[in-house]
Amino acid sequence: MTQTVLPPTKKTAPVSAPDGTVSDRSRGERRLGWLLAGPAFVVMLAVTAYPILQATYESLFSYRLTDPGNREFVGLGNYGVILSDPLWWQSLWVTVLITLITVAVELVLGFALAMVMAKALASIRPVVRAAILIPYAVITVVSAFAWQFAFDINTGFVNSWFAWLPGVAADTDWFGDFWTSIFVICLAEIWKTTPFISLLLLAGLAQVPEVLQEAAQVDGATRWQRLWRVTIPNMKAAIMVALLFRTLDAFRIFDSIFVMTAGANGTESVSFLAYRQTISRLEIGLGSAVSVLLFIAVMLIAALAVKGFKVDLGAARGEQ
């Protein structure tokens, strides 16, 4: 008896889409894509890449705006001056401190508010959402002034309202000391930007499949267990985006410090330092170098956040 042996089958790529070739249709779509996105891409380059490159170039010079004749190439000299100055490290430490405090508090508060918005009765949900969003709609400088006036020893009401708290008296000068200044600055930031984080988390909450919650409930999971084992793991991408955006935002803090203390008592942030060199002192080279260092710090935070959370942002958006 003979047995017919079939030759091993070979997997072949579909004829219609051979490897390395693109059909006319997808080529046309790609071209259309470039045409549609092209103008936006050019605008993006013009408004972001160009200033960054310009600042990087300027940072290599000793250049004072009121003395353009004495512009001198100093290479990385400006960076050497900045990185060897204790003021830079003090500003960096203050910036990191404010970022850590505000982002941590906002994450917890924002999550709580997102839960409230998610669970609120459908009829009052728009009202709750609008109420929570109001601080975010206020311009930062305006909110900074409002908080400054509230805590000011002459115009403020905080001292008289909260005199019953330990450490608060009629003559407490909130902006006269480092820690009290930082407290008010952080408070203003938290009030202002918690709505932002809570909205992002609300979007994440909406993405958690209800069936998972129900399954966990059937399995006897407590509320706390459902929160930690079901809700939060499924919101990882949303939490990452919220944290990243807020961290970058907080790291660039300027307005509140400018209005409330103007950098007194060692409350100067890195952005404020850049402002002082560039705008007040007109030292374009030195200021540009501070800005470039700030930019590098922001990029580092973004890279670390994406790596640390091990989230594929493409997958989070539903892409392949």
Added chain:
Amino acid sequence: MSLPGRSRRPRHLAGAAAGVVLASALAACGGDSAGPPTLTWYINPDNGGQAELASRCTEAAEGRYRIETALLPRDAASQREQLVRRLAAKDASIDLMSLDPIYVPEFSQAGFLADVPDDVTERVTEGVVQSAIAGATWNEELVAVPFWANTQLLWYRQSVAEAAGLDMSQPVTWEQIVTAAQEQDVELGVQGARAESLTVWLNSLIESAGGSVIEDNADDPENIELGLASEAGVRAAEVMRMVADSGQAGAAFSTENESASAAEFEGENGGFMVNWPFVYAQALAGVEGGTLDPSVPQDYGWALWPRVDEDTPSAPPLGGIDLGVGAFSENADLAFEAAECITTDENQAYYMINEGNPASSAAVFDDPEVLEQFPMAPTIRESLEQAAPRPQTAYYNEVSGGLQRMYHPPGSVEPGETGEEAGELITAVLRGEQLL
């Protein structure tokens, strides 16, 4: 390439719309060439006094020019920032600018100010108080037109001074007023905030002690000589520390600015204060508005700034506004003409009466209307005569910023050390070796 199924019509429409926008924008830029030249005067915020002077001088010009005002930000540093950005870009729209005297050297050095013609110099300095001329001068040449000149006085409550047994007709020292404030348990209003006002205070203390913040080479960053560690600098730091430690400077001393001092002085615990003359006009306005009891300004007394040492006259702070003519103005001649018109005695008197800002012309202080409105006018004039300008240098911002950083809060000042440290910082900053 045109996409299938898409009409070209919207592009035509877009093109036409863009054309209309461009044409109207160009028309707007072109201006009206038929009328007289328009001079733009960049002014610091006030209660409308400069706008009124602009309109008066437009009228007086009888059609040769028109003056329009453009408002600058409120504080002097922000005014400078905006003007510098524009002038560095050679903005021809700046014909006239109200300029804080502390920035005059920097603007002049950078070539932002048009040269003042000799005949104009002669006319605008005639009868003007010496300190105001000094403030508008750089490299021994007048580079701006003195407009109004400010000075600080020692304000006191007559009842308090009387109770303390102080003879205010005679010069008093810082030590005397600190002791009097302590005895009477009243507040001593001094500006301790980390702001320009701190430099104002410190500079006048050093000048009153017979020294100077910058002793030599004001415009040579490599070789600048600072007098902060000198004997006068140490005396100034001692006075600063004495005020901070007295307990009478108020709980908010380290954040106190001029307005806060004025408000404190109006309060029931007000005793002594160094401040600009606006405080008097402000108190009268408070009475008029019903927010202040008339007995409060009636109790106001004024004297020359306190002395640091009994035997040496004080050197009160000098402020004010000078008029600069933009170097890129296309109508510099007319702008100087307008500046002369704005600074006539009559206009300065009007400005003093309506805005509370003292004139730079000595004759204005004899004006009966001014004397009626400002009974302290003779004291202001006397104070202006002995006032000392802040350090004149093209690097004023660095000097002032360095002082503010090292001498704040005043309670942390160490008389033997702070001056030396501040000197080192400012020198390093000017040499480009340190941040500020």
